[in-house]
Amino acid sequence: MKGHVTTTWPQIFADPHLTRHCVVGSPFDRTTGLNELTAGDCVKTTTVTSNNALNELLFVCLTALVVISLSGVMITVRLRTEQKVSLERHQISVFEELGVADQGVFNDLYAAALEIIEAHETDEDEWIAVKQLESDYISPxxxxxxxxxRGRISWHKKNLNSETKHTVLYMGKPSVRGGTGSFLLVCLHEHRKAGAQTREKEHAPFEIWYHKSTDVDLPQFFSDQLLITGGWKEVVAYKGEDEVIRLKGKEYL
Amino acid sequence: MRISKAGLILLMVGLLAGVPGLVKGKQAFAAEKKLRIGITLHPYFSYVKNIVGDRAEVVPLIGEGFNPHAYKPQPADIKKVTKLDALVLNGIGHDEFAFEILEASKMKGKIPLIYANEGVSLIPVTGTDTDRKTVNPHTFISVTASIQQIYNIRKKLSQLDPANTKVYRKNASAYVRRLRKMKAGYMKRLSDLKNLDFRCATIHGGYDYLLQEFGLQVTAVIEPAHGLKPTASQLARTIDRILQLNVDVIFTEMNLADKYIDTIQKETGIRIRYLSHLTTGEYSAEGFEKGLKANMEALTTALIEAHDRSNKK
Structure with missing residues (x-):
């Protein structure tokens, strides 16, 4: 907005050296009210110049640029790549790939595995019989x-104990088609002598394998390759820690 | 002052005799010093209390009257967390406040966190309007997922307090047996139901683990997202969906009074029953069992009713 004073009469001119305005001619002025002044009087005046539109635009752009740059830096600093459970070709995800009934059997079997291992550790290295699991109300x-x-799954157990390794298989296949697929729970327990070294791959305490078919046989011995060749898939759970990492990152684990 | 040789020997003998006493005293102090284990949600109080018995102290992080879904940390919480030896938490929902308290008290990384769901197999929320799979964090509203959590917590506590490992193991096994037996009692009541096609809707998407125990699944969830109320158009769509899907019963939450639930009941004529989210009320050792028992009772009754109704048709 312009801030200068317009005078028609008397004329006011600036004295560049004294930074003051002096009046010449008649003392009457309609707009400035300088009618009290007479020729030769001088007044100090200040010229108010406005912020022009270009400056304002530049200021807004600069502020926006600073905000965007800061946000970019913050996003980069706090960026977390979403962790996905990576699967091998012989594995399937219970969360993503199994139906509700299969998920139910898997979760029951998963909890049962913990109980079977717990009992094995406390009860003189025995693996619980299927009948016992049934009478202890352990699902599935x-x-x-x-x-x-879920198709009335019938379960069979096979001990594969050796001197150094105790292994047990519990295989379940549905009696009624259309419910679920077949499941194989493998529990492994090493009995190594103190100081003994082994080159064998370390196994998790238990694994759960899945077969779409209801017509499968109980394996006579256990090896990953044998099961893979036979069409079994190892089931991988999406676990609490996977979700904590997805939500919070590894820093909280 | 000169000390005679005999006097020096006597002093040494006296000091040596005192050492075992000192060691014993230290051991006794260690044995008496109980762990202070913090918990975030009501079921975790019950789990931990049943595992540790009187061998450790269980400390709820928030007071009884607060809703964990919407809890905002208080200054007193910061003081409380600094005096804990470990904190048991869900970590995948419902106890976000715990992370805020840890940050505010600068205790992050200084206190062992026991994630109850570590090693627990999670399932998606079913019955939603979308194809996107979302993790259901309500693992504590079930028997099977609770058993997994109890074993996990027991293992972690044994690592922190090895002197009590045997007691924790024994207590955890007894607690798990009791929970399994409770579930078996309800299952027996349902053993004669044949060809039951049970369909239920729930207001809150929190009961998938519970329904899974019974070989069932939620047909429709009314909340569009965890804790959100449906809009008018979403409600209209849900009512249509419930009617199309021939839902037998709608489960709502205890202590949740909302007009839209009345609207659904009025529009569909379907019976409303109540389930508990298990995260309110008094903190007690038996609280989880009581709450879960009430949930199983509600579900069993609904199943028997649905079975009788379908037989009459």
Missing amino acids: FVHDLAWKK
Whole structure:
């Protein structure tokens, strides 16, 4: 907005050396009210210049640039790549790939595996019998409503114990088609002598394998390759720690 | 002052005799010093209390009257967390406040965090309007997923307090057996139901693990996202979906009074039943069992009713 004073009469001119304005001619002025002044009087005046539109635009752009740059830096600093559970070709994800009924059997079997291992560690290295699991109300072995709805899976157990390694297989296949696929729980427990070294790959305490077919046989011995060749897939759970990493990053684990 | 040779020997013998006493005293102090284990949610109080018995102290991080979904940390929480030896938390939902308290008290990285769901197999929320799979964090509303958590917590506590490993193991096994037996009791009541096609809707997407115990699944969830109320158009769509899917019962939450639930009931005529989210009320050792029992009772009754109704048709 312009801030200069317009005078028609008397004329005011600037004295460049004294930075003051002096009046010449008649003392009457309609706009400035300088009618009290007479020729030769001088007044100090200040010229108010406005911020022009270009400056304002530059200021806004600069501020926006600073905000965007800061946000970019913050995003880069706090960026976390989403962790995905990477699967091998012989594995399937229970969370992504199995149906609700199969998920149910898997989760029951997963919890049962913890109990079977717990019992093996406390009860003189024995693996619990299927009948015992059933009478202890341990799902998916117990014959309850869920068992009926998931195709009445029948379970068989096979001990594969050696001197140094205790292994047990529990295989379940549905009696009724259309419910679920077949499941194989493999529990492994090493009995190494103190100081003994082995080159064998370390196994998790248990693994769960899945076969789409209901017509499968209980394997006579256990090896990953044998199961893979036979069409079994190792089931990988999406676990609590995977979700914590996805939500919070590894720093909180 | 001169000390005679005999006097020096006597002093040494006296000091040596005192050492075992000192060691014993230190051991006794260690044995008496109980771990202070913090917990974020009600079920974790019950789990931990049943595992540790009187061998450790269980400290709820927030008071009884607060809703963990919307809890904002208080200054007193910061003081409380600095005095804990470990903190048991869900970590995948419901206890976001714990991370805020840890940050505010600068205790992040200084206190062992026991994620109850570590090693627990998670499932997606079913019955939603979208194809996107979202993790269901309600692992504590079930028997099977709780058993996994109890074993996990027991293992972690044994690492922190090895002197009590045997006690923790024994207590955890007894607690797990009790939970399994409780579930078996309800399952027995349902053993005669044949060809039951049970369909239920839930207001809150928190009951997938519970339904999974019974070989069932949620048909429709009414909340569009965790804790959000549906808009008018979403509600209209949900009502249509419930009617199309022939839903037998709608489960809402205890202590959740909302007009839209009345609207659904009025528009569909379907019976409303109540389930508990298990994250309110008094902190107690038996709280989880009581709450879960009430949930199983509600579900069992709904299943028997649905079965009788379908037989009459």
